Amino acid sequence: MRFALVLTTLALAACLLAWILWSRPVPHPEPVDVMPAGESGSGVSTSLSAPQEFLGATACRDCHPEMFAGFSQTAHHRTSLLPSPETMLGTFPAVMRTANPDLHFELEQTENGFFQAAVGFRNGRSDRQRQRIDLILGSGKLGQSFLYWRTNRFGEHELFQLPVSYVTPSDKWENSPGYNDGQADFERVIQPRCLECHTTWFGSSDPPRPGVNAFDRERFVLGISCEKCHGPGLAHVTYHREHPEDQNPRHITQPGSLPPQRQIELCSLCHSGAGIPLKPAFSYRPGAPLEEFLELPPYAEQNRIGVHSNNQVARLSKSRCFQETDGMTCTTCHDLHRFERGDLAVFSQRCLQCHQIEMSGTHRALGAQVNDNCIDCHVLKHEDKKTPFETPEGTFYVQMRDHLIGIYPAASAAYLKQHGLESATK
Numbered sequence: 001m002r003f004a005l006v007l008t009t010l011a012l013a014a015c016l017l018a019w020i021l022w023s024r025p026v027p028h029p030e031p032v033d034v035m036p037a038g039e040s041g042s043g044v045s046t047s048l049s050a051p052q053e054f055l056g057a058t059a060c061r062d063c064h065p066e067m068f069a070g071f072s073q074t075a076h077h078r079t080s081l082l083p084s085p086e087t088m089l090g091t092f093p094a095v096m097r098t099a100n101p102d103l104h105f106e107l108e109q110t111e112n113g114f115f116q117a118a119v120g121f122r123n124g125r126s127d128r129q130r131q132r133i134d135l136i137l138g139s140g141k142l143g144q145s146f147l148y149w150r151t152n153r154f155g156e157h158e159l160f161q162l163p164v165s166y167v168t169p170s171d172k173w174e175n176s177p178g179y180n181d182g183q184a185d186f187e188r189v190i191q192p193r194c195l196e197c198h199t200t201w202f203g204s205s206d207p208p209r210p211g212v213n214a215f216d217r218e219r220f221v222l223g224i225s226c227e228k229c230h231g232p233g234l235a236h237v238t239y240h241r242e243h244p245e246d247q248n249p250r251h252i253t254q255p256g257s258l259p260p261q262r263q264i265e266l267c268s269l270c271h272s273g274a275g276i277p278l279k280p281a282f283s284y285r286p287g288a289p290l291e292e293f294l295e296l297p298p299y300a301e302q303n304r305i306g307v308h309s310n311n312q313v314a315r316l317s318k319s320r321c322f323q324e325t326d327g328m329t330c331t332t333c334h335d336l337h338r339f340e341r342g343d344l345a346v347f348s349q350r351c352l353q354c355h356q357i358e359m360s361g362t363h364r365a366l367g368a369q370v371n372d373n374c375i376d377c378h379v380l381k382h383e384d385k386k387t388p389f390e391t392p393e394g395t396f397y398v399q400m401r402d403h404l405i406g407i408y409p410a411a412s413a414a415y416l417k418q419h420g421l422e423s424a425t426k
């Protein structure tokens with residue numbers, strides 16, 4: 001079938017919006033450790049040849065082992081991966097049929113890697129186009145999309161998106177978001193901003209040419225690693241290796257000691273929608289004023305619920321919790337060094353830093369029964385109705401938490417009913 005959707009935003013935004021279409025929530029998967037056994041192996045966060053400043057997360061492991069262990073379970077760490085049997089979630093070999101009887105896709109695995117092939121008939125002749133999966137984007141909470149390298153006539157390396165994606169909830173291969181069913185499109189070019197949000201660092205072609213989205217195939221750091229939030233680690237690591245006696249941290253950014261606005265801007269770099277880049281990708285450093293690097297999307301666009309448009313910043317900042325405290329940030333509730341998805345008791349503990357259970361409207365009737373879940377009554381899940389995703393099984397919508405924390409009587413009633421507690425309030 002077809003996506004009857006008109007994407008009228010900027011070319012870049014269109015790229016992103018595409019993704020919104022197909023994302024569906026997944027039951028919380030178990031955290032997986034994908035680090036290989038070998039000492040030198042840096043697993044999913046590998047850099048083929050580490051660049052000068054950015055070292056990758058394994059460079060932090062020896063001195064911060066607990067932080068490293070927790071972080072390596074997170075979606076941030078796993079959001080960009082090199083293909084391997086461990087990182088590839090979909091099954092090979094497989095065939096994906098389309099509504100077009102003359103076109104199907106084959107997912108193949110050979111000793112040279114994983115491939116997507118479009119097999120069909122064009123102009124009366126059989127036609128086959130095949131590309132290798134060179135890079136995976138997406139931790140697989142919702143799914144994985146795939147990129148491949150192509151060298152242009154100037155010898156520069158460009159990245160393109162592949163037409164088939166893997167969808168976690170259905171455990172199926174599907175048309176990549178925004179791609180028309182029954183067509184084979186291998187020409188969607190990857191913009192730097194896509195990699196800025198899904199990797200730590202990517203080298204560009206040397207010298208960069210304006211308007212050309214060419215990258216360095218050898219020098220990159222995958223995952224949203226420690227250094228994305230703490231700044232490049234070379235000086236810090238070098239210093240502390242040479243001065244093991246010095247326990248005062250040097251040459252590294254601790255976001256927790258930045259002003260709250262600057263802390264939130266670090267998250268806004270990627271959690272406020274694409275916006276318009278004002279400086280080259282990967283030039284922002286934590287602690288800098290984000291407005292010099294990025295023009296954020298208009299408020300109405302930020303205020304929408306969706307994978308690539310959900311602006312936790314815009315919604316949270318309208319909440320009384322945010323407005324009536326000093327210095328609430330994203331890390332008031334989120335620990336970036338742990339996998340906490342779905343652990344509503346842990347999130348509720350964060351609410352109880354400022355609130356007492358007695359404050360909840362339901363407490364009089366229910367007592368501490370609701371202690372472990374403030375979330376389902378006050379931080380609601382909403383579907384993104386504007387972006388339906390059509391599949392043979394029906395229409396699906398993105399479900400995300402609305403960071404506008406508030407009092408929602410209907411949701412509260414539904415929660416009580418679902419848990420057989422309604423009589424307690426009568």
Ligand code: HEC
Nearest residue numbers: 059060063226227230233237240241247248249252253254
């Ligand atoms: C050779 C040991 C060593 C390595 C490797 C190392 N650090 Fe550190 N780091 C330290 C020491 C020592 C401190 C200060 C004591 C502490 O906070 O644990 C520190 C503190 C920190 C702090 C807290 C800063 C503050 O102001 O409180 C951060 C953030 C940090 N390191 C990040 C990193 C990152 C990111 C990496 C990898 C790129 C890394 N470290 C690698 C030794 C190291």
Ligand code: HEC
Nearest residue numbers: 015137138139140141142143145193194197270273274307
């Ligand atoms: C402005 C930053 C930004 C840009 C640009 C961006 N993404 Fe994302 N992407 C995100 C964020 C943030 C999420 C996760 C939202 C969530 O989980 O709440 C996400 C989620 C995803 C996911 C789902 C991952 C999963 O399993 O949960 C995929 C796949 C993805 N993006 C692919 C892409 C591709 C391909 C591009 C470029 C063509 C792109 N994104 C551009 C920020 C961005």
Ligand code: HEC
Nearest residue numbers: 057060064067068071076224225226229255256331335336
């Ligand atoms: C997505 C952003 C992000 C990533 C990725 C990240 N951190 Fe942090 N880190 C923060 C923020 C924000 C703080 C301050 C608030 C807090 O303590 O949670 C922090 C605090 C720290 C501290 C100081 C903790 C303390 O109690 O003094 C250390 C050390 C640290 N991080 C190391 C690391 C290491 C090592 C990695 C990778 C293995 C890493 N971080 C990955 C954002 C991040």
Ligand code: HEC
Nearest residue numbers: 075076079138139141196197224266267269270330334341
């Ligand atoms: C470089 C871009 C980038 C930055 C900076 C960033 N994030 Fe993310 N974040 C992402 C992407 C991309 C995902 C989706 C990863 C996936 O599932 O593939 C994500 C996912 C998340 C999730 C969902 C995790 C889950 O398991 O469901 C949380 C929570 C989150 N980020 C919080 C933060 C906070 C808080 C900050 C600021 C300290 C921050 N992020 C900084 C890009 C970023």
Ligand code: HEC
Nearest residue numbers: 320321324325328332350351353354374378379405406407
């Ligand atoms: C940093 C402190 C802080 C944290 C953490 C916090 N809040 Fe609040 N919250 C406040 C303050 C201050 C107010 C406004 C005064 C009041 O009602 O107590 C408020 C108001 C509220 C309200 C009333 C909203 C309204 O529109 O009238 C609710 C409901 C609420 N919080 C729930 C939560 C939940 C649920 C969490 C955890 C997900 C949470 N809060 C986390 C400080 C906080």
Ligand code: HEC
Nearest residue numbers: 267271312313329330332333341342343347375379400401
């Ligand atoms: C008052 C607590 C609180 C604050 C502050 C907060 N969050 Fe959340 N956030 C939550 C809860 C609760 C969830 C749902 C967690 C779950 O279901 O696993 C969540 C989920 C998320 C997710 C996963 C996608 C989704 O919608 O389920 C992302 C991404 C995220 N938060 C980013 C942020 C960012 C960025 C900030 C700062 C602007 C922030 N959060 C501030 C409580 C908070």
Ligand code: HEC
Nearest residue numbers: 351355357359360361362370371373374377407409412415
């Ligand atoms: C079953 C749904 C439900 C759960 C669970 C729940 N609340 Fe509430 N809460 C409500 C409703 C409904 C109100 C408003 C009615 C009232 O105040 O009588 C409310 C009111 C509040 C207020 C505002 C009180 C005021 O006077 O403005 C706060 C703060 C609050 N809740 C915090 C929490 C915290 C913290 C938790 C978890 C420990 C929690 N709630 C769990 C339904 C719930």
